[in-house]
Amino acid sequence: MTTAAFTAQLTTALHELYPGPEAAAVAALVTETLLGLSSLQRRMQATALVPAEVVAQLPALQTRLLAHEPVQYVLGTAHFAGLDLEVSPATLIPRPETEELAQLIAQEQAGRTGLTVLDVGTGSGCLALAVARALRPARTVAVDISEEALAVARRNATRYAPETEFQQLDILRITPTITPGTLDVLASNPPYVRDSERTQMRANVLAWEPTTALFVPDTDPLLFYKRLAELARV
Template sequence: MKTVADVLNTFKHGLNAVYDSLEVDAITMLVLSELTGYSKAKLKAFPETELTGEQQERLTSMLNQLQTGQPVQYILGYTEFYGLRFEVNSNVLIPRPETEELVNWVIESAPIPAVNILDIGTGSGCIAITLKHELKQAKVSAIDISKGALEVAKRNADSNHTPVNFIHADILNYEAINMDNRLDIIVSNPPYVTETDKRQMHTNVTDFEPHSALFVPEEDPLLFYIAIADFAIKNLKPGGLLFFEINESYGKETVEMLLNKSFKNIELRKDMSGRDRMIRCSYQVNCY
């Protein structure tokens, strides 16, 4: 029978051409924990633990999938975000740690007790659902152009017991979107990856995650930001807040675009890695 130590060694050699050593260790422990039900601490403490035949078969299948570059989150069918569990599949992006930082900023900035929030380009629903979970009195809505993504987001809202109003719409056709009430907060992590960025990205992103949620034309990198800013002008309350996750290469350009549209109190914030990654600004009634 194979042991935990055997699996760690097999995955190390099987994935060293795809991931660096730290990523291989993290992926292997995640997979082992999922299959055995043991904590990562227990797996590390008892590497001689034997695996069943069924577990070994599943591990072999997972290793084959991982060697193609398929993200471990898609293989397992879920990921963790802000302490909550989210289903993920090829219809949605895998939530990233820097997006948790954006969500935390929104939570810290939200007026109390109740706010009206819209998440644009919701994908798995991780932003909208987390905000509803943390700001329980808030009314939260979320837009996405992908029906497949909205199906995933609705299941995530149900499993996390968070009522969110999901809307099928295209923000690039924002004039056709009618909100019942003006919004206190709009937040978005829209597509922002250019062809230049794509060449520097890992194949587990470019080959497996949904392109419509990732990429923008090289010649129009702020395409979605401009549309969302124009939508915000029409739909935010006076003093309402707009939050973006951004492409680190276009922080200055995004700030200038918002200034030109008369947004105020624009703050460009770095993420945990020191990269320009998010923006907060406010809409004033006298913009135009």
């Protein structure tokens, strides 16, 4: 099976779940990731044969994707701010708005060194690692309530910013270990979706991504933002 045929077969299978352009984009991403190709290389190598061991993975890939499993979890990786990060159902899939936040922090703090950065709810470590790389040398502390998520973040840090410090704690109850008066940057993309809005979420989000990283009580939807405001005064 050629590269083009592999992509086309997966695109056809995904049409029952995704609109045409989205199905094609997901299929292209899968092909490129499995074969280690860029988008340009995939198109230039359209007639190249796909290794048999990769073709053998196609039925299982289709089954998982058609069960609404996010493509990032199927592949075990997500692209973020130039980084190829490991992700799993224990971590929220990095969002474009979080990448914009990382870029904004890097721009605002450009030229400064020796900063102390705190990332709350680090998940895969995407925000902490992108900021750590942009602001070196800096002390970057990343916290999360989930030890499973932190295990993923630590593996990502090994590749991109091994100096990053990680702390497992419930941010609503415990303050991270940072000397008072030394915090320069507080970064977070905290949960903000009301529990009552669960029915409006897409199946691939609701069934697969960690609910603790998404939802807040209807009675206090700003509780994480209130806590972040408290931490900003540390």
